Amino acid sequence: MTTRSLADDMTDRIERAALPDLSQPRRMILCQRNGQITPVEDLHAISDLLMEPDVFIWVDMQNPEETDIQLLREEFLFHPLTIEDATRHHERPKLDAYEHYYFLVFYAIGYDPEHARLVTQALNLFVGSNYIVSIHAGTMAVLDQTLARWQHNEQQFNHGGGGILYELLDAMVDDYFPVIDELAERIETIEEQIFARFSENVVRDIFALKRELLHVRRIVAPQRDLLNILIRRDVPIFERTSVIYLQDIYDHIVRITDSIDTYRELLSSALDAFLSVQSNQLNQIVKVLTITSIILMSAALIAGIYGMNFAYMPELQWRFGYVWALALMIVTGSGLLIFFRSRKWL
Amino acid sequence: MTTRSLADDMTDRIERAALPDLSQPRRMILCQRNGQITPVEDLHAISDLLMEPDVFIWVDMQNPEETDIQLLREEFLFHPLTIEDATRHHERPKLDAYEHYYFLVFYAIGYDPEHARLVTQALNLFVGSNYIVSIHAGTMAVLDQTLARWQHNEQQFNHGGGGILYELLDAMVDDYFPVIDELAERIETIEEQIFARFSENVVRDIFALKRELLHVRRIVAPQRDLLNILIRRDVPIFERTSVIYLQDIYDHIVRITDSIDTYRELLSSALDAFLSVQSNQLNQIVKVLTITSIILMSAALIAGIYGMNFAYMPELQWRFGYVWALALMIVTGSGLLIFFRSRKWL
Amino acid sequence: MTTRSLADDMTDRIERAALPDLSQPRRMILCQRNGQITPVEDLHAISDLLMEPDVFIWVDMQNPEETDIQLLREEFLFHPLTIEDATRHHERPKLDAYEHYYFLVFYAIGYDPEHARLVTQALNLFVGSNYIVSIHAGTMAVLDQTLARWQHNEQQFNHGGGGILYELLDAMVDDYFPVIDELAERIETIEEQIFARFSENVVRDIFALKRELLHVRRIVAPQRDLLNILIRRDVPIFERTSVIYLQDIYDHIVRITDSIDTYRELLSSALDAFLSVQSNQLNQIVKVLTITSIILMSAALIAGIYGMNFAYMPELQWRFGYVWALALMIVTGSGLLIFFRSRKWL
Amino acid sequence: MTTRSLADDMTDRIERAALPDLSQPRRMILCQRNGQITPVEDLHAISDLLMEPDVFIWVDMQNPEETDIQLLREEFLFHPLTIEDATRHHERPKLDAYEHYYFLVFYAIGYDPEHARLVTQALNLFVGSNYIVSIHAGTMAVLDQTLARWQHNEQQFNHGGGGILYELLDAMVDDYFPVIDELAERIETIEEQIFARFSENVVRDIFALKRELLHVRRIVAPQRDLLNILIRRDVPIFERTSVIYLQDIYDHIVRITDSIDTYRELLSSALDAFLSVQSNQLNQIVKVLTITSIILMSAALIAGIYGMNFAYMPELQWRFGYVWALALMIVTGSGLLIFFRSRKWL
Amino acid sequence: MTTRSLADDMTDRIERAALPDLSQPRRMILCQRNGQITPVEDLHAISDLLMEPDVFIWVDMQNPEETDIQLLREEFLFHPLTIEDATRHHERPKLDAYEHYYFLVFYAIGYDPEHARLVTQALNLFVGSNYIVSIHAGTMAVLDQTLARWQHNEQQFNHGGGGILYELLDAMVDDYFPVIDELAERIETIEEQIFARFSENVVRDIFALKRELLHVRRIVAPQRDLLNILIRRDVPIFERTSVIYLQDIYDHIVRITDSIDTYRELLSSALDAFLSVQSNQLNQIVKVLTITSIILMSAALIAGIYGMNFAYMPELQWRFGYVWALALMIVTGSGLLIFFRSRKWL
Secondary structure, three states: OOOOOOOOOHHHHHHHHHOOOOOOOEEEEEEEEOOEEEEOOOHHHHHHHOOOOOEEEEEEEEOOOHHHHHHHHHOOOOOHHHHHHHHOOOOOOEEEEOOOEEEEEEEEEEEEOOOOEEEEEEEEEEEEOOEEEEEEOOOOHHHHHHHHHHHOOOOOOOOHHHHHHHHHHHHHHHOHHHHHHHHHHHHHHHHHHHOOOOOHHHHHHHHHHHHHHHHHHHHHHHHHHHHHHHHHOOOOOOOHHHHHHHHHHHHHHHHHHHHHHHHHHHHHHHHHHHHHHHHHHHHHHHHHHHHHHHHHHHHHHHHHHOOOOOOOOHHHHOOOHHHHHHHHHHHHHHHHHHHHHHOOOO | OOOOOOOOOHHHHHHHHHOOOOOOOEEEEEEEEOOEEEEOOOHHHHHHHHHOOOEEEEEEEEOOOHHHHHHHHHOOOOOHHHHHHHHOOOOOOEEEEOOOEEEEEEEEEEEEOOOOEEEEEEEEEEEEOOEEEEEEOOOOHHHHHHHHHHHOOOOOOOOHHHHHHHHHHHHHHHOHHHHHHHHHHHHHHHHHHHOOOOOHHHHHHHHHHHHHHHHHHHHHHHHHHHHHHHHHOOOOOOOHHHHHHHHHHHHHHHHHHHHHHHHHHHHHHHHHHHHHHHHHHHHHHHHHHHHHHHHHHHHHHHHHHOOOOOOOOHHHHOOOHHHHHHHHHHHHHHHHHHHHHHOOOO | OOOOOOOOOHHHHHHHHHOOOOOOOEEEEEEEEOOEEEEOOOHHHHHHHOOOOOEEEEEEEEOOOHHHHHHHHHOOOOOHHHHHHHHOOOOOOEEEEOOOEEEEEEEEEEEEOOOOEEEEEEEEEEEEOOEEEEEEOOOOHHHHHHHHHHHOOOOOOOOHHHHHHHHHHHHHHHOHHHHHHHHHHHHHHHHHHHOOOOOHHHHHHHHHHHHHHHHHHHHHHHHHHHHHHHHHOOOOOOOHHHHHHHHHHHHHHHHHHHHHHHHHHHHHHHHHHHHHHHHHHHHHHHHHHHHHHHHHHHHHHHHHHOOOOOOOOHHHHOOOHHHHHHHHHHHHHHHHHHHHHHOOOO | OOOOOOOOOHHHHHHHHHOOOOOOOEEEEEEEEOOEEEEOOOHHHHHHHHHOOOEEEEEEEEOOOHHHHHHHHHOOOOOHHHHHHHHOOOOOOEEEEOOOEEEEEEEEEEEEOOOOEEEEEEEEEEEEOOEEEEEEOOOOHHHHHHHHHHHOOOOOOOOHHHHHHHHHHHHHHHOHHHHHHHHHHHHHHHHHHHOOOOOHHHHHHHHHHHHHHHHHHHHHHHHHHHHHHHHHOOOOOOOHHHHHHHHHHHHHHHHHHHHHHHHHHHHHHHHHHHHHHHHHHHHHHHHHHHHHHHHHHHHHHHHHHOOOOOOOOHHHHOOOHHHHHHHHHHHHHHHHHHHHHHOOOO | OOOOOOOOOHHHHHHHHHOOOOOOOEEEEEEEEOOEEEEOOOHHHHHHHHHOOOEEEEEEEEOOOHHHHHHHHHOOOOOHHHHHHHHOOOOOOEEEEOOOEEEEEEEEEEEEOOOOEEEEEEEEEEEEOOEEEEEEOOOOHHHHHHHHHHHOOOOOOOOHHHHHHHHHHHHHHHOHHHHHHHHHHHHHHHHHHHOOOOOHHHHHHHHHHHHHHHHHHHHHHHHHHHHHHHHHOOOOOOOHHHHHHHHHHHHHHHHHHHHHHHHHHHHHHHHHHHHHHHHHHHHHHHHHHHHHHHHHHHHHHHHHHOOOOOOOOHHHHOOOHHHHHHHHHHHHHHHHHHHHHHOOOO
16 A cells, blocks of 8 residues: 555545644544443553443544554454545545444535535444444534434434444435535526526536536435445344334435436536527527618618719709608618518517 | 424425415224224224224325324334334335335326426325325325225225225326326427427426426336336235236336436427527528628618719719619629529528 | 326327227137138137137237127136226237236337328237237238238248237338338438538428437337347247247347437437538628628728718829729728638638 | 348448349358368268268358258258348347357448448358358458468367357457548547538538447447357357457457447537537637628728718818828727727637 | 457557657566565476465566567466467456466556656556566556565565555556546636637647546546456455455545546536537627627718718708717717617627
């Protein structure tokens, strides 16, 4: 495994902006025994605690440091590759199954109204039958809330690791809906603007929105597949009952990807409709140009004719010549107008 | 499971408008024993009745309240997640298989001519071997009719839960056809308008129709998959004979999705054709502009030449100079006309 | 099963026009025994005949009436759903496998040169090991021919029901080729027209052709899948040897769907090419407009200058002023022409 | 099986032109025994020869006649359907597996530089464990070369039927590469032309190339699937070692289909880019038109103003009036030029 | 197997430019025994060494010559087809499984900033349980580095052939990221340019980028499938532990193909947006043309009218006629401006 400067791709650029990289590292180890949740201070006690029956341990690490990584390696005996993945940024959603635990990367998606853009944050999870390890860069509201709810025993969380995993993923996926709503609202705004006055911003917005939909899809679609694997596969780590709950999250994600795909199709149609409307506007403008310039040129031609310097031009000497010329212009112009109107050009 | 404000997505917006949210809650429990259908008053009797042989119970709930939910939980012992799904709005079609029952969400689609838009309404169904529970928000014509037909024994419904499920789904899917007809008719109208005079409304209509087709497809396609699962899977709850009937509904839905996909392709072609026709119109207009302005400018140039003030311009003194100039204009104009016509520009 | 007014979709509209709805109902029951084919008059004898060894019965019904349906129900014991399907119009191709027979809906496609449109006609078939029942609305040339060939023993038909099914389907699929040829020819005509003079009809034709290709595809593609099922599935009703023959028909249908898909892609390319050619024409026209109007306006400007009424304009008194002005116009015009030609605008 | 005039589809039209239909029928039967290859004269000896061990027979038929067909039927006992397929033109690539032999239709593709179009030629092959029958219309260079190489023992062909099949298919697929190269070169030419001066030929070329790519794909893609079946399926006719060689051909064909798909995508992009460049050219032309006509019209207006016949126009009497007017025109024109340049219109 | 001039397709053209074909052939054979790595001089010793336990041999060949090929044939007993593939250029990524070894073709991708284009280089690998043979044309930095790291024992490479394969592929795939970054950066530049001033280069860039994305995809996608096969298949050559490492590379490649697909969609959207912006620019230009020419023509008409030579034109004798005329022009022009502004044309 070589050290490397990782790809600076789209996900990263968006994500990086949102990561409060300066926030302090933090570690919290909680142990649930006999319905009692207490912090664990002695790090070397973890591997022993995990052997005891009816014990559940939650380790949460924010901006993990070298000692944290050592803990993962020595107390939990995780595979070096997963530890590397968990402590590095910028992975796509993934699920690795090992003999005694799952390694999951799941994404929180939020909408940053200040910069009007999507913000994604990875949550790395190691889930065993009687422990969960959550690793993340920067503070993560959804995790802190779930942790607090568990800690204060507000709600009887069921089924050990599977139950907590469900609560966490459910909370994260719930947070997707406002984002999807935000996108839906922007699509609606775009649709309204299409048939109103043109502004180049509509194209910009369509393009930006497509970009964000692609971005969300790139995160949500692999998470759907990942949950599908979790549900289908025979998992010795979770009880069967947890699977029904995971199915529920799966249904939510399917619904979100459905929405995203529908929105993408709508945006494509919107752009097509927009081009068509633009093309029609051009038609209208050229029609106006054509009709007015023909009328004006006809009148100018008449004026030009009576501006010729021929010695013998009978109308010139005529008393009503001037009026005649003006009348001729008006009659010609009106005639053309009527003609174009009769051909439905106006 | 956190309480949450659910995503306000496309389905919802359309659906919400149609839901008569103010309608009264209603509950009806009917028990069929020995060919006799009687209402059940004592709620706690249900679980006992279900144990008896040759009994079939239909529970219909409109706008369920807390006591209804309690009934589902305590008498039928349904899984909390399905109860939550069934009493909330806005889910996509789904099928959850439990050991003793199926939970289904199926959609009725109607066309609201007043607001010229599609209206969808979810029907939540719990189907067991000797009971069916139907839950819905607002009154639902298709359900009431089927319930009435069953209740008045008009027609011998066969095969218990499977038979009633077939009757219900068949009636719902039958209601899709007029909607599809309505859409087909609108596509036909659009096709006629494309080659007629332009109106921006055609683009609007194409766009709106695409939207509705996407909407219907989003509901119908998962229902097709769902029926496919019902047919393929070995179902201990229904007799094998019911499956043949479900196959019949499946065929209808396949035909509807086929139609929808064909219509979508037709609409895309229509938009392309429309752009092409528009582009041709522009060509025609610009041609007219070009030809007329060239003719008028040529004539104006002649007039301009004879309007010059040179001391020595022989034609000016000529007796027929004026006629000569006019004749020159007419000849030039006619010549250009003939030239353009010979090049097939007119 | 409710009575209903069935969806009036595309297939139907096209089909209905072609159905000779006024033709008489007709029933023909033929029994082959010991190589002898005789008509059967006694309807109740059918179920007995079917029990005998080495007997093959062909029942053909045109516009079936109530007594025919009774026959299907009582003598053949077909499932009520299939009887309903068989006696109703407008189903898509289908294949239902029952224990002792297959129910098939297959389509004949023809080209009606008078109305320049496709005509489809459904043939409903019940195929058992020793009988075939064909049901159709209106006369059906391909069926009558096959029936006649069988009846007059012109040709030794092999393998009982499977053999006759092969002969029927083969004859029907053979009739597809002239239709495909007709479409191919029209595509060729379109391709030639694209690069010739524009006519709005090309767009119309492309659109109409796309419509018809979609229509044929909608019928042929499910028939391909249906044949694939017949070939793959282990069929106790046909002998293994029949399957090789069905494979042959399958190959024909695959080839037809291949052609249809190629034609669809060609049509899309054609429309794109057409738009491009149109766009080029616009460029040409605007170029001509630009160049001529610039030349004419330059000459008119010169004329305008010498039409000014200043007291001191030396050229005006000059003997060759007039010639000078005209020469100036010609030189300017020629100069512009050369300039534009040098920039490859002409 | 009815006699019929087969569909006149795209493949056929291209192929027919290339078929030297007037060439003589020819039959060649070679028998390899103990490394010795000798012609077989007695037709009825074939079925006996095939029974002997260590004998391999190659029968090549060009434009087969009735006696040839009889040979296939009586000595080789091939299925009537395959004989019909093999002696008729215009089938797509196919592979039929029978108990003791394979029937294959494979296509040679060549480029006819004279008519600048693709030429395809079908080779029908019956391959058994100790014989190969090749049937084709017209002479076929690639077959004659392989036959000659085998006949003169230049090279030790391995593995009986499988080995010869490999040599034949390999030689045919090798001939595809120059065709693909030819197409690639034409795409490159097109790409260069897109950004050069427009010529309607680019669109024509793109369209023609798309057509040919579709045509090649239609032949190559089924051949890929067909080889895949040959490789995957457990084939008692070939030794296992042959399969490795077939895999090699399969890899070549996959590469060719990959190239074709890439080229198709490139052509689509090319057309899009072309439309965009065209659209830009129109923009440029209209810009030039706009700017020049505005400048010329401004100057003409000034001339028009000083051409008015008012009795009191002070400038007219001014000594430098004429110069003033001309200067005004030049200043206005220059001003407009500077203005448009400052707005980046030039 | 005929000698042939291989297809000159896209891959080749790009690759060829980058291959330092003149570089010297080179062969290096290293043997690891008891943690000691020593060069092997005696070629015939290889097959004996391979029999010994705990020996690992790495053979690296650059621009292999006849003696190298003989070595592959006689010491390693590789299949002739793979030897041919390995010593020829221009194959696509491939994986052939033989009984005792794998043959792999994997590609290094680099970005040549000098010529601003992608450079690909094939690495052919034979991987057995205790040996690896690497064959390549020209020097290959990534291989030399890995070889050096192994040779100098910098890092304990694990798991024999599987371990070295992982190190090699990992290093090669790591090198893809800067290339993807480069492409991402260029897409970003394009996006910025779309909404800025037009330059034909944007279309060129989009087209070139699409080409390169297609090119990278054509190499990366088969490598993804290839790794998937390596992971899924039961491989007796590698230990199970290696598979987890291959999974890691697989994840990287999936991420890269994801990025490529996203970029391709973005480019398509970009081109659409670009066309829309272009179309809007045309609208703007035509609007300016229309409005200015109408204003100028109106003023010119007024001047033309007062330039007529009628004997009786009251204004001409008027003292303020000239001013009146000019005022009329200004008022008309301003009126038109106000009118167009009121209709939102400006």
